[in-house]
Amino acid sequence: MGFGALFLRDLRLVWRRPGDVAVVLAFFVVATVLFPLGIGPESNLLARIAAGVLWAAALFASMLSLDRLFAADYEDGALDLLLLAPWPLELAALAKCAAHWVVTGLPLAVLAPLIGGAFGLDDRSLLVLVLTLLVGTPALSLIGGLAAALTLGARRSGALLALLALPLCVPTLIFGASAIEATATGEGFWVHLAILGALALMSLATLPWAIAAALRQAGE
Amino acid sequence: MADLHFLANPARFRRFSQRVLPALWLVTALALVIGLYWSLVIAPPDYQQGDTVRIMFLHVPSASLAMAGYLLLAALGASLLVWRHPLAALMARATAPVGATYAAVCLITGSLWGRPMWGTYWVWDARLTSFLLLFFLYLGHIALSRAYDDSERGDRAAAILAVVGAINVPIIKFSVDWWNTLHQPASIMRLDGPSIDPSLLWPLLWMMGALALLFVALVLMRTETEIDRRRLEIAENQD
Numbered sequence: 226m227g228f229g230a231l232f233l234r235d236l237r238l239v240w241r242r243p244g245d246v247a248v249v250l251a252f253f254v255v256a257t258v259l260f261p262l263g264i265g266p267e268s269n270l271l272a273r274i275a276a277g278v279l280w281a282a283a284l285f286a287s288m289l290s291l292d293r294l295f296a297a298d299y300e301d302g303a304l305d306l307l308l309l310a311p312w313p314l315e316l317a318a319l320a321k322c323a324a325h326w327v328v329t330g331l332p333l334a335v336l337a338p339l340i341g342g343a344f345g346l347d348d349r350s351l352l353v354l355v356l357t358l359l360v361g362t363p364a365l366s367l368i369g370g371l372a373a374a375l376t377l378g379a380r381r382s383g384a385l386l387a388l389l390a391l392p393l394c395v396p397t398l399i400f401g402a403s404a405i406e407a408t409a410t411g412e413g414f415w416v417h418l419a420i421l422g423a424l425a426l427m428s429l430a431t432l433p434w435a436i437a438a439a440l441r442q443a444g445e
Numbered sequence: 446m447a448d449l450h451f452l453a454n455p456a457r458f459r460r461f462s463q464r465v466l467p468a469l470w471l472v473t474a475l476a477l478v479i480g481l482y483w484s485l486v487i488a489p490p491d492y493q494q495g496d497t498v499r500i501m502f503l504h505v506p507s508a509s510l511a512m513a514g515y516l517l518l519a520a521l522g523a524s525l526l527v528w529r530h531p532l533a534a535l536m537a538r539a540t541a542p543v544g545a546t547y548a549a550v551c552l553i554t555g556s557l558w559g560r561p562m563w564g565t566y567w568v569w570d571a572r573l574t575s576f577l578l579l580f581f582l583y584l585g586h587i588a589l590s591r592a593y594d595d596s597e598r599g600d601r602a603a604a605i606l607a608v609v610g611a612i613n614v615p616i617i618k619f620s621v622d623w624w625n626t627l628h629q630p631a632s633i634m635r636l637d638g639p640s641i642d643p644s645l646l647w648p649l650l651w652m653m654g655a656l657a658l659l660f661v662a663l664v665l666m667r668t669e670t671e672i673d674r675r676r677l678e679i680a681e682n683q684d
Contacts, residue, residue, distance in 0.1 A: 371609065375602045379592035388588055389606060392581045393613050396620035403624065424616070435609050438526070442601040 227312035228320045235324035245290065246328050250336055253286040257340050268345045275344035276354070276405035279337050280398050283358060284365060287329045288390060291369040292376070292383045294325055299377050299443065308444045318436035319429075322363075322370040330362030346405070353408045357401040357421055364397045364425040367432040374439035397424055453530040455672045462665045469662045476655035484648040491645070497561050498645070504554040506653040507547045508576065510660050512614075514544030515579060518586065519611030522604030532668075534600035535675060537607065538590055539667030543660060545583035552576060571625035575618045582610045596678065 239246060260278050261271055298304040307317045337358055338351040346354065372390035376382040404417035452458045484502035491498035518540050525533040555573065556566040567573065590596075590603035 371605075375589060375606055376592065378598070379589070379602075380594075381592065385585075385588055385592055388581070389585045392578045392585065392617070393610070395578060396613075396616050399620045399624040427616075431612070432609075435605055439602060439605050442598065442605070445598075 227310060228316045231307075231317055231320040232324050235321060236327060239324070239328045245293075246332065249286050249290045249329055250332055252289055253282050253333060253336065254340065256282045256285060257344075261344070272345035272409075275341055275346050276350075276402040276409075278344070279341055279354065280357075280361075280402045280405075283333050283337065283362065284391070284394055284398055286333060287325075287362060287365045288369055288387050290325070290329050291373045291390070292386055294321060294370055294373040295377055295440065295443075296373070296382075304440065304444055308441065314437040314440060315433040318370065318374070318440060319433045322366045322433075322436070325370065326363050326366040330358070330366055333362060334358035347409075350405050350408045353405050353414050353418075356414075356418060357404045360418060360425055361397050361401040361421045364421075364428040365394055367428040367436075368393045368397075371432050371436050371439060374436045374443065377440075377443040397421065400424065453528070453532050455532050455535065455675075458532050459669055459672050462669055466662065466665055466669075469658065469665070473655065473658040473662050476651070476658055480648065480652040480655040484652055488648045489644050494562065497558060500554050500558040501645075502649055502652045503656075504551055504558060505649060506656040507551040507554065509653065510656055511544055511548035511551055511576075511579065511583075514540060514547060514660065515582065515607075515611060515614065518544060518607045522607035525600065525604040526608070534597070534604070535671040536664065536668045537586075537600065537603065538671050540664050541583055541587045541590065541603075543663045543667065545580065545587060547656075547660065548576065548580040548583055552580060569625070571622045574625070575621040578617050578621070579614065582614070586610070596675070 257278055260274070264270060264274070295304065298307065308314060310317070334355050337354055341351050341354050369386070369390050372386045372393075375389060376386045379385055400417050400421045404414040404421065407417055408414045452461060480502070485499055488499070488502075490496045518537055521533045521537040521540065524530050525537065552573075555576075559568065560566050586603050586606055589606055590599040593599040593602070
């Protein structure tokens with residue numbers, strides 16, 4: 226009950242201000258479009274770097290929206306109520322991260338194949354791109370959620386958040402991009418996808434507790 | 446464990462470290478002088494690498510100690526979160542910059558060693574890359590612990606980060622290894638095999654010990670400073 230209520234509340238808040246999501250998606254598109262402009266329109270080269278560019282851009286885009294994840298609740302006192310609520314704070318943390326994933330990870334996975342197609346990825350690679358983003362972005366939301374909770378009320382929290390989260394996101398980035406690369410070279414992508422899934426599940430099993438611990442010390 | 450709890454009182458710790466530190470500095474200085482003379486003058490040059498092999502005597506120990514330092518940071522973080530040891534927070538604050546410096550020394554000496562050996566200052570080798578990420582984890586810890594006006598909040602946030610980071614270090618290492626083998630299967634950048642000549646191994650182990658002593662001495666000294674600084678902060682707030 227608490228989980229569902231919080232999850233729906235966060236979605237409703239985003240629904241009332243859709244601009245916040247649109248900005249993140251626009252950032253993703255603009256950032257990826259800059260690469261062909263910087264590198265040149267050669268299609269072989271673009272197809273070769275597409276996996277890395279799209280994954281790195283997805284990583285940055287999901288970091289971009291994170292600094293408000295807990296900050297609004299922290300400022301208006303809703304976080305104190307969550308701390309007092311009769312259900313586990315871990316579930317509340319999970320609900321917030323799940324809502325963040327629905328409004329960033331999911332749209333990014335829908336949008337990415339359009340850009341991937343423009344980079345010259347073939348159909349099979351595009352399918353794998355969507356799969357890896359669907360499996361991998363929950364881990365990004367959770368890692369970013371931890372960084373957001375740790376930097377609540379800190380000075381320069383935006384830049385700090387990226388510094389904390391990006392090294393921890395490296396495994397997800399590596400296996401997300403390498404799955405697409407493996408498809409392009411004819412290897413199977415299942416191993417990469419399975420490891421990506423394992424990373425996401427491990428984040429799911431451990432990070433809500435870390436996020437809750439961070440929120441508790443922020444609320445003290 | 447009982448001793449650890451005994452020293453968890455900052456004032457008691459400070460008395461202890463003030464008694465230990467002068468002797469420790471003396472031993473450290475002696476060990477470093479002997480170790481540097483041994484490794485830079487006495488030890489024979491490598492038959493392939495010549496005198497550049499001497500970089501190893503600084504490079505390898507700083508790498509091991511930087512990794513051990515992160516484990517110490519995680520242990521301190523855990524004991525702050527579990528037992529709320531006031532000293533653990535201060536010691537973590539003291540440890541992180543020392544560990545980051547050791548990591549930086551390792552990266553810098555590694556790149557200076559790489560230039561004559563591999564012909565380039567930097568390659569995206571798995572070990573180099575994962576060490577660079579360890580350095581970033583240190584930087585994140587330092588930045589986070591100092592990002593709050595209320596320093597105790599910074600301590601606790603950084604403690605959580607250190608514990609999560611320590612769990613992630615092996616995963617990062619594994620994934621970077623995988624990434625590297627994907628991109629360049631034959632990696633030539635290794636010390637050849639486990640066999641290292643005793644004439645080089647003994648000074649290496651000695652330097653390892655000397656630099657470990659230096660690490661401990663620096664951490665103790667910086668912890669004392671942190672205790673004093675915290676006292677000043679409290680005194681200031683009381684006015």
